[in-house]
Amino acid sequence: MTANADRNVVDRNQDAALIERIRGGEREAFIAFYDRYSPLLFSVAARVLGERKEAEDVLQEVMLVIWNKSGDYDPQLGTLSSWAVAVTRNNALDRLRARTRRLRLIEEAAILAQDPDATSYPSANEIVHGRERAELLRDAMKELPADQRMAIELAFFTGLSQSDIATRLQQPLGTIKARIRRGMLRLRDQLGGAL
């Protein structure tokens, strides 16, 4: 078993213990969860929304879901953090759809201004999972064929449906579905024990 896989098992065990304590209403467990995952969830919300202030509101709402509705989490369908990411992404996308396009442009400019070197910043993975694992994830993404990566990123970060992506990229729907499937399975195979 690799060091990453070992670490992953430890992470999962810690998360399982955390969620049990959160379900029991333990404030300290909730703070531990917040400290561990808030950078990841905040980064996802900010990436989707292109704005920090509203990303804060998303983080607040998602954390309250974790606190009040942790019973909704089904461990059979993924890790605690992947559930929290899905809740965050959906909440951020709901807000994004409600906004006007013009306002979004101004706010995108604002977040760029706040992070002029955003592209050279460490990724959220690095903050949450450590540098070694983050590099593995980054490399796996880089090695993905560009058309697959683009389809996956559009689906995840913009909330476009597969049909919308097909229209935007001027490709048949079946091609987009196949790109997403191949890309996701390839990432799964490449990341292996790091997941």
Add this chain to the structure above:
Amino acid sequence: MIDEVMQEQAAAYALGALDAEQAGAFEVSLRADPELRALVRELRSVTEALAGTAPALEPPAAAKTRLLAEIDQQLRAKAPKAAPAPPVSTPVGVRAHVPASRPANVWIPWALAAALALVSLAFLWQSAGLRSQLTAQANRINELTTSAELARAESADLRQAVAKLRASNRLANFRIALLDSLLASSPKTIAVSVWDNERQDGVFIVRNLKPLPSDKDYQLWIIDPKYPSPVDAGVFQVDDKGNVRADFRAKRPIQDANKFAVTIEQKGGSAVPNTKATVLAGS
């Protein structure tokens, strides 16, 4: 063995790219197929890894303070009520003074005991009331302290954000102003105005501004040295928490958005500002 169609659906499901109807249909298959569940679990981890490729941002300290204040409020609401004052019984010590054998004036100690019991009852009642008042005051102080900490943290975050925005060359066309409260009674109020001079429009964000009665409006003004008086930039209302995020345009072409101000005006706004009712100003 999972066929390609199901793999496609599993990948889209893990990414959140299925609509509600498609997701519902897929979940029926998911419940019946452990192999499919295992695939979704793996693909959701891929999704998490994908999410983590976003540039890392730390949420501001104010976010945690606000969240924990909410959690603490919920915990307080869920906590069992404070134990009621103990039931009034014969006060300690009174019974000990009752003689074992009753003399002729047996009513005297009983009368004294009853009087003492009444006094004790009154004292306990008053003491319970005082305790309740003290608890309420302590809770109020805690709430105010939390609120003040939150306001300080939010204000610091906003100032930091504005400083960064100003320092950046990427927003050369933007005029970013931080407006402070001019009212001693509303020190927590703060606002940011982002004005795009090229597009001649802007975004105005305000926090903790007192909601107005229905016959009044807040009105935003842009002070441009080109004009002798402030330029009307529209009216707005805040929500019940005192917050608003509004797009605005000026009624006249702006050359230099030197300063911004907010006044309280009659419903619909005024042509000239009521400067005595200025609540926010800044540059």
